[in-house]
Amino acid sequence: MASRAATSLFDAATIADRWIADYCGHVPGGDVLCASDRDPAWAGLFEELATLSGDGLELARERAQRHAEDIGTGFRIVDEGEERPWPLSPVPLLIEKTEWDGIADGIAQRAELLETILQDLYGEANLVADGHVPAALVSGSPYFLRPLARLTPPGGHHLQFVAADLCRGPSGEWRVLADHLRAPAGAGYALENRLAIARTLDELQSRLNIERHAPFFAAFREGVAAACRRAEPRIALLTPGRLNPSYPEQAHLARYLGFLLVEGADLAVLDDKLYVRTIAGMKRVDALWHRLDPRLLDPLALDSHSTIGVPGVIDAIAAGNVVIANAPGAGLLEAPAFAAFLPRLAEVLTGAPLKLPNIATWWCGQDAPRDHVAANLDSLVVAPAFGAAPLGLPGGKAMLGSALSPDERAALLDDMTRRPQDYVGQEVVRLSTMPVVTEDVLAPRPFTLRVFAARDGEGRWTVLPGGFARIGEHPDPRAAVMGEGMWSADVCVHGAEAVAPVSLLPSGDTTQLRRNPGTLPSRVADNLFWLGRYLERGEALLGLLRVLLGHSISADTGAALAVDTVGRLTRLVVFSGAAPEAKGVKRADLTQLARTALEGEGEWHSVREINRQARLIGAVSRERLSADMVRLLDAPFPQRGGLLDKAGSLQRRYSALNGLASEHMTRTDAWRFHDIGRRIERALSAIRFIRSFGGPDATSDDLSTLLDLMDSQISYRQRYLTGMARIPVLDLVTLDPNNPRALAFQVAAISAHLNKLPVLSDDGLAEPQQEQARGIAALLVTANATRIDDALLADLETRLANLSAAVARRYFLHGAEPLRAAGLVLA
Numbered sequence: 006m007a008s009r010a011a012t013s014l015f016d017a018a019t020i021a022d023r024w025i026a027d028y029c030g031h032v033p034g035g036d037v038l039c040a041s042d043r044d045p046a047w048a049g050l051f052e053e054l055a056t057l058s059g060d061g062l063e064l065a066r067e068r069a070q071r072h073a074e075d076i077g078t079g080f081r082i083v084d085e086g087e088e089r090p091w092p093l094s095p096v097p098l099l100i101e102k103t104e105w106d107g108i109a110d111g112i113a114q115r116a117e118l119l120e121t122i123l124q125d126l127y128g129e130a131n132l133v134a135d136g137h138v139p140a141a142l143v144s145g146s147p148y149f150l151r152p153l154a155r156l157t158p159p160g161g162h163h164l165q166f167v168a169a170d171l172c173r174g175p176s177g178e179w180r181v182l183a184d185h186l187r188a189p190a191g192a193g194y195a196l197e198n199r200l201a202i203a204r205t206l207d208e209l210q211s212r213l214n215i216e217r218h219a220p221f222f223a224a225f226r227e228g229v230a231a232a233c234r235r236a237e238p239r240i241a242l243l244t245p246g247r248l249n250p251s252y253p254e255q256a257h258l259a260r261y262l263g264f265l266l267v268e269g270a271d272l273a274v275l276d277d278k279l280y281v282r283t284i285a286g287m288k289r290v291d292a293l294w295h296r297l298d299p300r301l302l303d304p305l306a307l308d309s310h311s312t313i314g315v316p317g318v319i320d321a322i323a324a325g326n327v328v329i330a331n332a333p334g335a336g337l338l339e340a341p342a343f344a345a346f347l348p349r350l351a352e353v354l355t356g357a358p359l360k361l362p363n364i365a366t367w368w369c370g371q372d373a374p375r376d377h378v379a380a381n382l383d384s385l386v387v388a389p390a391f392g393a394a395p396l397g398l399p400g401g402k403a404m405l406g407s408a409l410s411p412d413e414r415a416a417l418l419d420d421m422t423r424r425p426q427d428y429v430g431q432e433v434v435r436l437s438t439m440p441v442v443t444e445d446v447l448a449p450r451p452f453t454l455r456v457f458a459a460r461d462g463e464g465r466w467t468v469l470p471g472g473f474a475r476i477g478e479h480p481d482p483r484a485a486v487m488g489e490g491m492w493s494a495d496v497c498v499h500g501a502e503a504v505a506p507v508s509l510l511p512s513g514d515t516t517q518l519r520r521n522p523g524t525l526p527s528r529v530a531d532n533l534f535w536l537g538r539y540l541e542r543g544e545a546l547l548g549l550l551r552v553l554l555g556h557s558i559s560a561d562t563g564a565a566l567a568v569d570t571v572g573r574l575t576r577l578v579v580f581s582g583a584a585p586e587a588k589g590v591k592r593a594d595l596t597q598l599a600r601t602a603l604e605g606e607g608e609w610h611s612v613r614e615i616n617r618q619a620r621l622i623g624a625v626s627r628e629r630l631s632a633d634m635v636r637l638l639d640a641p642f643p644q645r646g647g648l649l650d651k652a653g654s655l656q657r658r659y660s661a662l663n664g665l666a667s668e669h670m671t672r673t674d675a676w677r678f679h680d681i682g683r684r685i686e687r688a689l690s691a692i693r694f695i696r697s698f699g700g701p702d703a704t705s706d707d708l709s710t711l712l713d714l715m716d717s718q719i720s721y722r723q724r725y726l727t728g729m730a731r732i733p734v735l736d737l738v739t740l741d742p743n744n745p746r747a748l749a750f751q752v753a754a755i756s757a758h759l760n761k762l763p764v765l766s767d768d769g770l771a772e773p774q775q776e777q778a779r780g781i782a783a784l785l786v787t788a789n790a791t792r793i794d795d796a797l798l799a800d801l802e803t804r805l806a807n808l809s810a811a812v813a814r815r816y817f818l819h820g821a822e823p824l825r826a827a828g829l830v831l832a
Contacts, residue, residue: 182364229460239265279318303318550602573710637661684752695739711734
């Protein structure tokens with residue numbers, strides 16, 4: 006395939022013409038790409054693709070996917086444990102700015118209409134009293150939250166951020182398939198798609214004058230801040246956790262917008278104000294952009310079974326102390342049943358029709374619409390009216406009436422007679438198509454478009470110029486058949502005028518500087534601390550296994566000293582819980598022990614299990630870690646080679662992770678907790694190694710093994726040329742403050758970190774964890790290598806374990822304990 010340098014503009018234009026001609030020969034008239042002869046924008050796009058990938062398209066697809074993975078874009082299917090890579094098409098959807106302006110006007114009108122309806126239904130309910138909305142449509146909906154009735158949200162608005170799914174018919178008209186108001190997802194994916202496509206087709210932005218996303222997100226951030234009472238509010242994004250399907254998107258958005266990423270356990274309500282538990286005490290939260298089912302937000306006022314909400318948050322809303330985007334209860338208008346009434350409500354409330362019409366919908370809770378659906382079942386889609394699965398639909402999902410078997414049809418009609426309010430009928434929508442790359446050619450596939458709108462600082466609606474397209478797997482253009490889609494695509498709004506390079510990053514000449522990294526929630530500090538411990542624990546276990554496998558050759562000779570040393574190594578492996586005790590010290594016995602300690606699953610704390618724990622922590626800390634670090638944590642366990650090869654591969658991976666943490670993490674409190682975890686685990690491992698191999702009866706094999714385990718072999722041989730001696734070895738690995746693997750070095754680093762962490766009181770006195778670290782450091786500073794014995798080492802091991810517990814008690818979450826802590830900081 007030709008590279009960018011090898012492909013001339015004439016060749017690129019020729020290739021683009023051929024691709025467009027081939028594609029348009031396989032799609033019906035009126036397609037989004039083929040509506041005109043060689044549209045300049047589409048021609049420019051395909052010329053960029055041709056310049057990138059030459060005469061084939063597979064390279065462009067692979068490059069776009071690689072960039073998406075580099076950004077860290079991923080998603081999870083419900084009930085699946087593993088995260089999947091985000092499927093990104095290299096061909097974005099192009100929409101001309103004039104056409105887009107019409108879409109944006111329609112979305113803004115719709116968002117304001119939905120706000121007006123919500124204010125009425127949760128307020129005076131005049132729409133129900135006047136007969137414009139059936140009472141059963143409100144009171145019978147699972148999305149209607151009675152505790153929110155007559156409650157005016159802070160800022161006066163129920164909606165701050167909305168999304169809508171649009172479809173484009175073959176003749177070019179746009180219509181609304183669904184509204185998303187409870188916890189609209191996808192804006193992060195739209196942002197990530199744009200980043201990946203911008204890296205893939207780096208000249209497309211300037212060539213087509215593509216509208217940028219940054220102004221929209223800046224406007225949303227300003228809109229949420231404007232609704233808060235404090236001038237400089239603290240805003241958080243509330244996530245259900247890493248198992249949520251769109252958690253990677255949420256982490257990316259939080260980092261991009263500068264929001265705290267929090268879970269329900271991070272938050273607490275005190276005196277009708279919302280706080281986040283941090284390492285510096287309780288800090289005030291002024292606004293939450295939530296991704297929870299609103300019914301789970303507050304177990305006191307809403308669903309009492311919720312374990313991921315925040316008790317008392319509804320009281321904080323009622324007191325006007327926290328803005329929730331969107332306000333609980335907004336999902337009432339998400340129900341497909343409401344789509345049947347929106348056209349009429351638009352006329353009643355605004356005096357004008359919807360600029361973006363719905364797909365035709367009939368709610369079966371009324372006699373005439375129910376009879377219409379029953380009589381025209383073969384030409385309609387039947388769907389749940391309120392999201393919950395009714396008994397008459399196989400699988401509880403929307404289905405084409407024509408696809409029902411005779412028995413399924415009879416069951417549906419029977420249940421519609423019993424509970425007609427549970428069903429809606431909708432017209433069968435035929436979708437326009439867009440090009441995707443499949444098997445190195447362009448193929449037409451149906452698509453839907455998700456669009457986003459947000460309030461700005463003035464309370465006006467602004468619409469993200471673009472969004473993201475979901476593309477169907479099969480050519481069938483019916484929306485009911487497409488489902489969730491197989492690919493995603495960036496959506497580019499292009500025009501004739503140049504676009505200013507707006508970014509959320511500060512401008513080059515800004516004078517507003519900031520070195521404070523912001524608030525560190527206790528849960529995040531806990532995660533980073535244990536990520537450091539697990540990584541160091543895995544590295545220490547690998548060191549044991551590599552030395553053990555190297556010693557096993559000598560063990561077969563039957564030499565007593567070698568067998569003794571190998572025995573101590575195996576006891577350390579067994580003590581760590583990584584494997585059962587070996588039957589002997591023959592090669593086969595040691596190989597089996599090493600294999601279990603390296604790859605064992607289930608009850609053994611093997612390297613594989615340690616990796617899994619580190620990976621889980623990395624998954625919930627991705628807003629704090631670099632994409633390279635997350636990628637290394639997610640890397641699969643080595644499958645090829647012998648045990649030593651696998652151990653070596655893993656050792657290099659651990660070294661890379663250590664290097665990323667040491668050289669790429671800013672020296673914030675987050676890094677300090679990660680490094681404290683590493684240092685505590687390394688110190689504990691060092692003590693165990695010294696106690697096993699540095700005793701009074703240590704042999705030269707023991708001392709050499711100790712130096713290997715402490716990565717100090719070269720340092721020792723540079724200093725001492727006369728061979729192994731116990732006291733010099735002990736001094737190097739225990740007391741030398743300049744040896745980065747020595748015990749004293751770890752303790753000094755721990756003490757220095759703790760001295761720089763925030764304290765709860767202003768009396769200037771050390772807190773318990775600081776006192777304990779200083780005490781351990783003092784023991785080592787005043788120690789002499791000739792007086793190091795097992796009793797001293799055992800005492801140090803106990804003190805370090807107690808120090809770890811003190812750090813956890815002071816900084817990490819323990820139920821409601823931080824609410825009662827002395828010196829509580831409320832800011």
